[in-house]
Amino acid sequence: MLEMLKDLLPTAATEAARQWDHLFWFLIAVSVVFFLIVMVPLVVFVFKYRSRAGRRPTPIAHNDTLEILWTAIPTVILMGIFAWGWIVYKDLMMSAPSNSMEIKVMAQKWNWTFQYPDGRTTSNELFVPANTPVKLLITSKSSDVLHSFFVPNFRIKKDAVPGMYNVAWFNSNIVGQHIVFCAEYCGAGHSQMKAKVVVLDPERWELWQWGKEIKLPEWVGFGGMELAASSSTTASAGTETTGIMAQNSQIHADLMIKQGEKVFRSKGCIACHSAAGDSVGPSHQGLFESKVLLADGRQVVADENYIRESIENPMAKIRKGFENRVMPPYPGQLSDEEFDALVAYIKSNR
């Protein structure tokens, strides 16, 4: 019986997805109970009180106790449901650890491009090691339309919006191929805009990093992609990303930082900003992921979106103490690559 229920959801391939499943079956159980609470009396009444000769209806027009009960009890249950939904949501969408492997996901009609920390890219196939948190920075190509990155096995979904980085994350322990759908309507190729997340065991991950041929693991669920039924393997815990990807990531990151520093000089940022401390403009030393107090009293976290926005549109969120300084905005003057390099450089000044 329980096995049959399992078949009604995709395989849960992350811990958060398993939490999600518990929540979902709880919701279904509550729904079934309430359905019965309404339907059992209804069916009983239909038979018991159907009109026949001599039947005299009793004109009951209200019952305060009953009405208060069926207002209050559902309210309490609903609040519980809401709370649980929020708790699982935090695990599912908000808990990317800071040591996550960062992948940039770029959507455009009608394919997905993945950029790895070492700079290499793949198309429609995202290779990741098992048991490693992976943070996705999802966006859509500028001048393209909305898409949505949906991995049923991970229970995650996030829209790809032009000009905006949306974050999702996962940490899968199930080695195999996991299907990715586009879930936001994007035109004629919408239903063909599929990709896959290939979760690899340590051996294959090591080989893949070196660009070696590997035998892809089986599909996890979605047998339709390959008709053979799949048996998924669970990787042993504790995979480390010590391979060439990690080394190259360091090299790539260094390169990006160098390039970013170059942009920082050539575009004239250096005239007003310094890593040494605040000058004309605020310093970027220790800026990334710090809390920034704004002139209007709000506090924001300096993430990628904030840095990019502050370059494109400096007056949007002015740092406290710099209300009267004017920085010219830079939209259209920097390429996407230059932006990424600048952000990398600023991130490096922790």
Add this chain to the structure above:
Amino acid sequence: MADKVTAFKEHHHAHHFRNDEHQFETAKQGMWVFLLQEVLFFSPLFVGYLIFKFMYFQDFHDASKHLDWVMGAVNTVILIVSSFTVARAISSAQKGNRDGVVENLIFTFICGLGFLIVKYLEYSHKFHDGLLPGHFFSNPELLETAPHANLFFTFYFLMTGLHGIHVVGGLVVFAWLLKRALNNEFGPKYYTPLECAGLYWHFVDLVWIYLFPLLYLVG
């Protein structure tokens, strides 16, 4: 003039109302609901404007300096005066003063026309300077310093344009009312269309009273 006796046309209330007053009150309520609808019709523009103003504060500030606040102020005065005359038209009708109705309607109409002429002068100036919405925007000075000024002018033209369409609509209504007033249709017993048009015109006035500081002054 008020002592001149005018023979007003008889007016019959529609069959589903109890009496004239019942009909008048219902019409007025309908008008209020319509104006409520109008408030929400304008609301996305106001909300959108405020959101983008907050996002691109400096750009919007710089862009708004390119509006001519004197012309805006003149238009504000024109509309306030016309709101006053339309109220006078109604009270003239209540007193049975037909000529008063006609004169005030004509004056209101001229005010509306004047508003549109000032608006036309403003618009042509903006066209000349390339201060236009979206990708039509071509003002060299602002392009350099305020890259999102285009959005300001998008909202400027959409908001004042939508308001302008309402003014034009008002003029058409006033022309029609004038014709009916000349025909002796409005008197103390029946002036529902005047009353409703008056409410509408006050609303158009009020929208401008929000638009003027928001676009021209608060910059």
Add this chain to the structure above:
Amino acid sequence: MHHSPAGENYMSYPKGFSTWIVTLDHKRIGLMYLASVLFFFLVGGIFALLIRLELFAPGGQYMTAQQYNEFFTYHGTIMVFLVIIPMIPAALGNFVLPMMLGAKDVAFPRINLFSYYLYCAGAIIAVSTMFFGGVDTGWTFYTPYSTTTATNSALMLCAAFIIGFSSIFTGLNFMATVHRLRAPGQGWMKLPLFVWAIYATSIIQVLATPVLGLTLALIAIEKTFGFGIFDPALGGDPVLFQHFFWFYSHPAVYIMVLPAMGVINEIIPTFSRKPIFGYKAMAGAIFGIALVAFVVWGHHMFTSGQTDFVNMLFSLITMFVAVPTGIKVFSWVATMYKGSLHFETPMLWAQAFLLVFVIGGLTGVILATLAADIHLHDTYFVVAHFHYVMVGGTLMGFMAGLHYWFPLMFGKMYNEFWGKVACVIVFIGFNLTFFPQFIAGQKGMPRRYFDYIPEFRIYNELSTIGSALIGFGFVIALFYFVYALVWGKKIVGKNPWRALTPEWEADCPPATENFHHDVVVTHGPYDYVGERA
């Protein structure tokens, strides 16, 4: 307008086609709406069947992906704007609402006719887009897709804009009517609950529709001229559109379903021969739903990138929709308790409504749960959910109402046996169509998919078979309605259901001015007190 001469009624007097097209009579306008809505229901239904036909098997079968996208766009826009929204308020409401108040007409008969012609103009433009480039944006018109598509979305936006104003004017009219034209003795607590429902609906129509109107106009302008409000390349924000759109379109869901609840509120007490259970709670619940409707729009955007805190707030508020909805459902069941239940066709449809609406409501709670929605958003689970609410709720409520007031409207009775058969067939077909979609959705099948992986095949097959069954059920209904209109036997006397609401004091069909006397309300709408079966 004059009283119809003896023996004549609103349909036969005044005579002639030309008196219909300029009529100010709310009953005739209601019938014209009814005919138009049913016609577009047929058109939208054909598009639905085409979609289901294509989805019977994976891969392209009978059409291209582009054609498929245009078909589901037409299915959605026609069903939402031309059928479901006006179906109960404009068609049934126009006919019944003034009569429930004992009035001779709505407050503004000319505006009533004007909004009907706005509806027609919008409908003609909407249909004409099929010949001028098609539309493939889906009924939601999301930017930047709708502003960059090669199809003629701008024309469709104009159509929706115009239809929106038809809806606004109808709402305005009904609001003034309920306020000003109630019969002597008819205080607010003596109003039939259908009137309450239409009144709440009207408020939403007047307050929410203009926002949609302007937003759609902005998209049309953006598409045609490139003004940049929703275009990130010019500094605009595509997600802003979603906020504006759902600010209307979520309340619009209640524009669709509240009137159906109103109909059920009439039918269940009448056919239970019992007062409605908890009249005040029922009226309050209607207003509770209408109020909350305005502050839950963000639950359509949990994956859009709006902040987690905002997501949390919208999830929390959305939960509160379920409370008044629950009150209504419980009270309907309680109304049947110790009643004397009659199961003629209207009551049968009401029972069908209850069953599917409960499923629609409960799955709504699942979708309001923040985490659950992340996986289920934009899948067939959502498609199934809103069809349970809109088809199961609104359409079945409409069918219940149509069968209930059919004798009043036309003075004739349909065949009871075939009425029941059609109801059962549609009910079975409906569940066969949409229940499997829940499962396809929770297994991950996204909506608006032209092609799907074979894993989802079985659910789509069942769904397509079910849709054919729904179509078959409605064809039966079409036949017995037409038969009844042409050859049906006339009703003897009035008030065949022995209802207590004022509209039944009129003849079947009513005279031109509705009643032969001035209606004075002396009892509540559901004061069925201890009478025998």
